[in-house]
Amino acid sequence: MTVPLKPENFKSLVAERLFNPQLRRNLSRATQTALTKRLAVVKDYSDWEQRRLIAHGIKKLVIEHLPAYLGEFERNAEAAGAKIIHASTALEARNAVLDIVRRYGGTLAVKSKSMVTEEIGLTHTMNEEGIETVETDLGEYIVQLAGQIPSHITAPALHFSKEEVGELFTEKLGIPYTSDPKELTAIARRVLRQKFLDAGVGLSGVNAGIAETGSICIVENEGNARLSTTLPRVHIAVMGIEKLLPDMRSLTHVLNMLARSATGQRISSYTSIITGPRKTGEKDGPDELYIVLLDNGRSTMLADPRLREALYCIRCGACLNTCPVYQKIGGHSYGSIYPGPIGAVITPCFYGMRQARYLPYASSLCGSCSEICPMHLDLHHLLLERRRQAVADRCTPFIERVAMRAGAMLLKHPWTYRLAGAMGRTFGPLLADANGSLPVPGWTTSRDFPKLAPHSFQSLWEEHANARRDA
Amino acid sequence: MRDAMHKKLLSALRTDSIVKPLKSELDALFLPLGGGDAGVAVDDMVKRYCVALKQADGEPHVFDTREAFMAWFVQLAMEVNPQRVILASDPIVSSYMQGASASTGLNAVDFVHVPVEEEGREADMFLRRRTADAQIGIGMALAGFADSGAIAIASTMNESRALSLLVDIHIAILPASRILPCLDAFANEMTRIALDGDSSALTIVGGPSKTADIEKVLVTGIHGPGRLIVAVMSDR
Numbered sequence: 001m002t003v004p005l006k007p008e009n010f011k012s013l014v015a016e017r018l019f020n021p022q023l024r025r026n027l028s029r030a031t032q033t034a035l036t037k038r039l040a041v042v043k044d045y046s047d048w049e050q051r052r053l054i055a056h057g058i059k060k061l062v063i064e065h066l067p068a069y070l071g072e073f074e075r076n077a078e079a080a081g082a083k084i085i086h087a088s089t090a091l092e093a094r095n096a097v098l099d100i101v102r103r104y105g106g107t108l109a110v111k112s113k114s115m116v117t118e119e120i121g122l123t124h125t126m127n128e129e130g131i132e133t134v135e136t137d138l139g140e141y142i143v144q145l146a147g148q149i150p151s152h153i154t155a156p157a158l159h160f161s162k163e164e165v166g167e168l169f170t171e172k173l174g175i176p177y178t179s180d181p182k183e184l185t186a187i188a189r190r191v192l193r194q195k196f197l198d199a200g201v202g203l204s205g206v207n208a209g210i211a212e213t214g215s216i217c218i219v220e221n222e223g224n225a226r227l228s229t230t231l232p233r234v235h236i237a238v239m240g241i242e243k244l245l246p247d248m249r250s251l252t253h254v255l256n257m258l259a260r261s262a263t264g265q266r267i268s269s270y271t272s273i274i275t276g277p278r279k280t281g282e283k284d285g286p287d288e289l290y291i292v293l294l295d296n297g298r299s300t301m302l303a304d305p306r307l308r309e310a311l312y313c314i315r316c317g318a319c320l321n322t323c324p325v326y327q328k329i330g331g332h333s334y335g336s337i338y339p340g341p342i343g344a345v346i347t348p349c350f351y352g353m354r355q356a357r358y359l360p361y362a363s364s365l366c367g368s369c370s371e372i373c374p375m376h377l378d379l380h381h382l383l384l385e386r387r388r389q390a391v392a393d394r395c396t397p398f399i400e401r402v403a404m405r406a407g408a409m410l411l412k413h414p415w416t417y418r419l420a421g422a423m424g425r426t427f428g429p430l431l432a433d434a435n436g437s438l439p440v441p442g443w444t445t446s447r448d449f450p451k452l453a454p455h456s457f458q459s460l461w462e463e464h465a466n467a468r469r470d471a
Numbered sequence: 472m473r474d475a476m477h478k479k480l481l482s483a484l485r486t487d488s489i490v491k492p493l494k495s496e497l498d499a500l501f502l503p504l505g506g507g508d509a510g511v512a513v514d515d516m517v518k519r520y521c522v523a524l525k526q527a528d529g530e531p532h533v534f535d536t537r538e539a540f541m542a543w544f545v546q547l548a549m550e551v552n553p554q555r556v557i558l559a560s561d562p563i564v565s566s567y568m569q570g571a572s573a574s575t576g577l578n579a580v581d582f583v584h585v586p587v588e589e590e591g592r593e594a595d596m597f598l599r600r601r602t603a604d605a606q607i608g609i610g611m612a613l614a615g616f617a618d619s620g621a622i623a624i625a626s627t628m629n630e631s632r633a634l635s636l637l638v639d640i641h642i643a644i645l646p647a648s649r650i651l652p653c654l655d656a657f658a659n660e661m662t663r664i665a666l667d668g669d670s671s672a673l674t675i676v677g678g679p680s681k682t683a684d685i686e687k688v689l690v691t692g693i694h695g696p697g698r699l700i701v702a703v704m705s706d707r
Contacts, residue, residue, distance in 0.1 A: 068491040086472035139684035181688040213665035223680040223695025266619040267677035283631035303483035
């Protein structure tokens, strides 16, 4: 049973979270630590800015020629023995996976951390269909045991204290209580090791597909992805179609930046590059490898030249850590699998603009996300574009649209502008509250309306000019 | 399904062309990065490598003879008291571990060699079960990367994936001459390995298995080996 995702609950979730001191402390500590660690290893490269531009250039090449690179990837993956499946929607992808699992008579599946599988709701569906699907990433495992959703791209159980984890394990696993992270980790290792050994199917996402060789690359620190993709007889990998890179040189370039941006490591503990199922002579590995290529709205983003860039994202989570809004409200507030700045840009694709309408506005447009993004995404302009779309789709409040339209009219002609100013100066003091701020419904609950100057600039200028002329 | 997806992508890009850009266009993107660390002395590379691996919570050791390596391994075995050790059948591993079972202090250890010949699914499952109960796995590193301290390993007929995955301690033997400045220098080899058809799994191992999912407290050995030991052999 998972908490349903509802980006439209943003406002109420934020109100709750802003006033939770424990959450604020956890978030602050976690994000600041992540930022500090990142800086320490970014310093390895005096040409970091150059590298960002190169990474951007590589993805631009791929995305602008996606059909060609996708075709090359498919051919090479199939030549290596993998089976390719195309899924336009989340439903098609889930059905494809279920179909494969049923064909092999699987009843137990192990799953490594994968945002795309959460995006399509795979685990929930599989468990409902009677296939026990175990999340094996420690944070995801904790979250699954508790029946919740993850709160951060790279640290899913950030919101749990060690005592809460201890209680959870005692309740669900029947072990004596402990809150020592080392002991809790050892318990999880033991319990999950048996699942890996017994499972008939292993599920994973894909960090990058390599077109030149048909390989898939999976990056992790725990080892659960390696286990999930080694021990079971069947490995099913779900890959967003935008996750392609042309060749290994491009892969190493991006890998140099991924771990540094995500966790402040030079490289993750395990970067697996898998090319087809096991070969003759190999001692282990899956007999079958299926790669499910997923669209699910990506082609829609591809079709919009102003949003296409969002497809370059490598899901490092750096934009979350640096965002002053995310730092205060945390991931759950966004009500989406993808939180933070990048989440605000791509969530409308999966939920529609109406449901996700608050997210592009959950930003001061400070641009910190754009500065930190290793792929040089112009995130704050992408957010602005989403705002433009929200207005065009009539997803912003009616009053706001009227006020903006009125404001535009007033600013169109000098005489309307002067008239508005004169009226504001005359009637403003009569309407102002104790602080001298005009009460604008909704807008001024958390801001002051700027005080109007006693004289307009134009009148001061005229006065000044007259004084000089007369002097 | 395939045609429908490709058609959609072509229409999204408002094009009919499925022509890839020239390789030269892609290669040109990397020009600003320049040459790199060509011509760095091996000794310096070994030093840099060891510093980087330590920073990643790995354990580098440098040996200049087989005897030195074996003496160290006997010490480790006394400390850890392994019941079983899985050995890759790579000739280099075999040469360093030759006669190990006869060494004092190692008589009680069950040394299992990865069988080289194709022996079918049952033999593979048998090997897997034995590896699952092994404390130490000793395999080869195809390369080392001085900037990160990482190594490249591959599943081959000599070395199973499980050897470096199911055990508690993974020992990788890395000839010093195989240390490269960075991962980029290995890209061509990565392509060759992927296209050759002998190995389906190449893994870049950057440290022990680790997680900080509980209150950001770093813990090693969550799913994979809790210790990554790299034995740098300076005599090769």
